[in-house]
Amino acid sequence: MSVQQIAAQVTASAAPLVSVEDLRIHFATRDRQTVKAVDGVSFAILPGETFGIIGESGSGKTTLGRALVGLVPPTAGRIRYGGEDLRSLPRRRLRQLRRDYQIIFQDPHAALNPRMTILQSVQEPLEIMREGTPASRRRAALEALERAGLGPQLAERYPHQLSGGQKQRVNIARVLTLRPKFIVCDEVVAALDVSIRGAILNLFAELQQEFGITYAFITHDISVVSHISDRVAVMYLGQLMELGPTAAVTSRPLHPYTAALLSAEPQPLPSDMRTEKRRIQLAGEIPSPLAPPSGCRFRTRCPAARPQCAEQAPAWRELTPGHWVACHFATPAGAVLETDHAMTTTANAEERT
């Protein structure tokens, strides 16, 4: 799907498959503090697209992904599936709806019960749905395994006898038995060897073609996201910093954080052949979600931070059609990456304290 088509869809506001409205997910820690893992996030995922979500560890992207399939209850705000809110549905309908919205986890090994054979694991969703007979479920499971690239000789094995890539294929096959409309892919290739990442990513792309699946692709790896996503959302400390068509976000980022992520991506070229892009180095670690910075959450690491950033949280605004950003100073021309010298030092001084 081209960028223009997506943008057209966004502006025409085609019925979204999943819409997230001011979602907040807070956890209480042991010492009664509150971690705001997701803190006011809104977006909509359209049918058939691949929606990328990028963020560092601690940005809340995994919590967001789990919330998208109902594994974590929202503290506030809501998630609607084709217009329906899970919490207001009767049980039967909930089960029906659930099968359309699935998740594949980062750790392919931990996602499989070590005491169940591959075949038992892959059949389980159909058993739970009470669909078909034992024989038909077995057939469906073997077909799904085959579609995911695994032969039936693996069916009677246990998870620990398979490689990481094979296990991730098992997880994919298991979800496929349900023919879901939507799959959250939470760092699905991060735990795999680089050599097999490409094959697994291609499998996801093929399945999308074949079954018209919509993906929410969560990753910390901007190169993965930019290759496979139609649109991409950039998350930082529980909030969205930027959201837009992938081509627009990667070619003309509106938020300094996105610009920094992009410039951190290694270029497979000798240094004298690299493009002129100046590298933006982010100092320090992501602040604790227990005590996020006031105003703009990114200001403590932002190269363009100004006093206003500490006082006022930037509005979430649509700067160009379909391209949203949360930065006071962003212009349609791109992110503001510089501030005057005095301001830079203020920001740095603040960071050290």
Added chain:
Amino acid sequence: MSATTLLPLQQDSIVVRFGRWLRRDIRGALSLAFLLLLIVVALLAPWIAPYSPTEQDYANMLAEPSARHWLGTDDLGRDVFSRLIHGTASSLYAAFLAVGVAVLVGVPVGLVAGFMGGWVDLAISRCIDTLLSFPAIVLAVAVTGAMGIGLTTAMLAVGLVFSPQLARLVRARTLVVRQELYVDAARCFGASLPRLLLKHVLPNAIQPVLVQATLLLAVALLAEASLSFLGLGVQPPDVSWGMMIARGYMYMEIAPAQMYVPGLAILLTAIAFNTLGESLRVALDPTLRGR
């Protein structure tokens, strides 16, 4: 290609797999053989034993082991070997009853406490702590006092006292297992609570219980011995190993075999239970099987 044609996937029959296991695990096989032997002995006691357990030989009281009385006689002239054989049944019955009760009560309680968390866990855990502070024998004494003397009531009480140990173990494992990703995955497929507990949590939390249960079998044997020693368990004319020790220890300087023989029987049985438990743990864990 159709999936069905590719499916000769035959599993070896359970007999073949069992045979393979026996050959690989000698200690486990020996323990199993010993325990099976005990069960056979318990069932066939009247036909195996040379004498009745109550038959008295007044000419040979507190006799040394001899051709006539293989393990000697007790203070009433009863054949120790015959009594040992007849005592097997009550000792095994007592041990299995107590541990059976402990498993049936402890495992579900621990599972629910660990999985539900919150106030359910809090309430159950407090009860467990309270019960754990009770010595098994003391409670068994109290229960037999209230419900009447007898092996069954005494061992039911012992089982109840054992159950918190298992409950605590299962709860601790469940706390870990419920966080596992495969539990979340099953939840995402819409798995019901019983399914989550029985298919995903229990099989992955039960392992230490198996080992602990075999240890408890050994402890239960001793508890039976203690209670029968105190006169609260097996009642004459029935025999048990514990009762034999209770009587035998009074004459340990004159006829030591009377005490050591049932003691050795308890020791060997306890070791066999423990060894078998360890073997089961390995055999039932697919991750410890050959790759």
